[in-house]
Amino acid sequence: MNIASRLKEVSQDKGEKIAYHFLDTSVSYRELDDSVSHFAGGLESLGLKRGDHIALILGNSPHFIIGLYGALRLGLRVIPINPIYTPDEMGYILSNGDVKAVITLDLMVPLMGKLESLLQSVDHVILCESGDDRAKGVDLERIGLLNPKMKSFTNVLSLGGTDFEGAEVAEDDTAIILYTSGTTGKPKGAMLTHKNVYSNAWDVGTYLQMSEQDRVITALPMFHVFCLTVALNAPLMMGATLLIAPKFSPKGIFGLSRMHKPTVFAGVPTMYNFLYQYTDGDPDDLSSLRLCISGGASMPVALLKNFEQKFNVMISEGYGLSEASPVTCFNPLDRPRKPGSIGTSIMSIKNKVVNELGEEVPPGQVGELIVNGPNVMKGYYKMEEETQAAIRDGWLYTGDLARMDEEGYFYIVDRKKELIIVGGFNVYPREIEEVLYDHPEIVEAAVIGVPHPEKGEAVSCYVVRKDPALSEEEVMEYCRERLAKYKLPSSIEFLEELPKNTTGKILRRALKAQVLNP
Known part of the structure; x- marks a missing residue:
């Protein structure tokens, strides 16, 4: 099983259920799955095949979801890239990642032109209509005539059909390559298998009790692993509805909440701080939320308590990293939540704190947090030495200093390097x-x-x-x-x-x- 085949299952079981709301558009699971099949078939007609690499350089939009699931249905390896990266940053990832096709916005045509001479391996650039005023002069049909490498997303979609069966993929095939932020040296591409991606999304959805009744605000950047698993893949696997925000803003989140009555919000601490500080924010607008999820960085306890008191909703803080698909811990919903803690190990995953020799330390003692489970990456792309340093005897060494209390709750103390x-x-x-x-x-x-x-x-x-x-x-x-x-x-x-x-x-x-x- 993988997330693309799971989407097919959900569409067959809950076809008329709304999969996502985006701006003024609402799309059902059947419509979404049909688009995914069309797009996968279109990619195949371009000559792409199982194991090829495709990059998504997109913001939050249906194009991202269709591109991601369509590529995975064909058995491609997907590389999400931050669309505001510089040409040098993008160029490194596209080159190091051996990318053959790119899906991006019409706004990016000038940048793609600059990169083209450096990226001979890229055979196709698929352009999505952004609707942005800055792209009004961009004629995708004319661009396609002038440069055969460039195609419109709509045209590629039209090349496939709903009867596309998809490729046979193994659970240990690489599904997604996530390039880390590169705090030391060049970014490293963490290879996540279909099993990694599927198991973590399923475990997160189950642990957080997501269901088809949930409406999840998807405001985190889709190219980031936190959003990919917690606010995109997990909800879709459980038949929930995504409320897609093109970008995060306090005004936008409160407006989206008034309109669609969300039940789940996922964000990083800074987002919660912006929402808390927003003077026009009415707590009643967030009254439908049953759960808020925080990750990406440690949340200050004062902010957590102030937000919960103002909006009368619980924040479950968790922990993850790209190399672990990403989630390893969450504060449980069926037991007391401990402010300042990242919670306990979620199902299928083991966390422990060790000393410099890799030996587990007693509760309360600070050491390095290491992780084991079906979510741990297979390694870094083309970086065997770095892989061996990060994964030892099946355990992923996170580089984070932590401690565990007597009840199995973990606390991040800080980054080892900081x-x-x-x-x-x-x-x-x-x-x-x-x-x-x-x-x-x-x-x-x-x-x-x-x-x-x-x-x-x-x-x-x-x-x-x-x-x-x-x-x-x-x-x-x-x-x-x-x-x-x-x-x-x-x-x-x-x-x-x-x-x-x-x-x-x-x-x-x-x-x-x-x-x-x-």
Whole structure:
């Protein structure tokens, strides 16, 4: 079983059920599955075959879903790419990933033209109509005549039929290659098999009790693994309805909620912060939610409690990473939720905390979190050495420092690489950030380590404040009352906003790069 064949099952069982709402359009499961079959057949008619690589350079739209499931039905390997990447970033992934076809927006025609001379292996560029005013002058038919490599999505869709059977794929065939953000060196392509993708989506949907009654807001970027599994694949496997937001905005989410009465929302902590801070947000608009899901980064406990109190809905915080498809933990729905915890291991998956020798440490002790289960990637594409370093004896080493309590709840302490060592003492950035988030005049905070001539490293804080009158000395005094001396910031800098990636995750490494390379 794989997610493309599961979609076929759902369409046969619940054909008239609405699969997704997008802008003013509502599409049933039968209509969606028919489009997927048409598109898979169209791709085959272009000469693409099982095992070929196809890239999706798209935002949140039906084109992404049809492209993803159509490619998987044909047995292709899908590489989702962030559409706001630079030409160099895209070019590296397309080249390293041996991509033969690209599905992207009509807006991207100029960029595709720039990349064409560098990417001789790309045989087809399939262009989707964006409806964006910036693309009004783009004539897809004319472009196709001038450049045979370029085709319109609509034309490819018309080449196939609903009777397309699909390719025979094995569960250990690579389904998706996710390029990591490349915090150290070039991005690495995590190869996820059909079994990885299917098992994690099924386990997440089951663990979070998703059903055909659910209406899930899909506002996270679809090219990101958090959205792919939690807010796209899992709901579709369970027959739920997607409420697709083209992009995240507080105004848009409240409007979508008033119209469609969602039951599930998934987001990163920054999204929750924006929703909480939005002055025009009416708690009644979110009253239909039964569950909120947070991941992608640790959520400050103060934000979690404030959001839950304001909107009267529980947030279940979880944990995952691209190499694990991605989810390994969630706070359970049938037992007490513990603020600050990423929860317990979900079904089929084992998590444990180990020391430098790979030996499990006692509850309460900090070590590296490692993961084992059917969700763990088969390896990094064309990077055998890096694969062997990441997967040892079947366990994926996450690079995250964590601890486990006596009841099996895990707590992320920090990234192993972001640990700050001040005069021989370990300082975890998240601990200081939690203190800062508790301050009523602080909206956001990030903490990094910077070189210090005597202590090795020092703590540097970056803060977004509500009140411009809030001073550095006031924040320092606040910290002195709550932190041990060696944990105290050496500096506090006020910013208009913190650097974030496209999912809204605060990028400590970007801050560090600015500090060390001004």
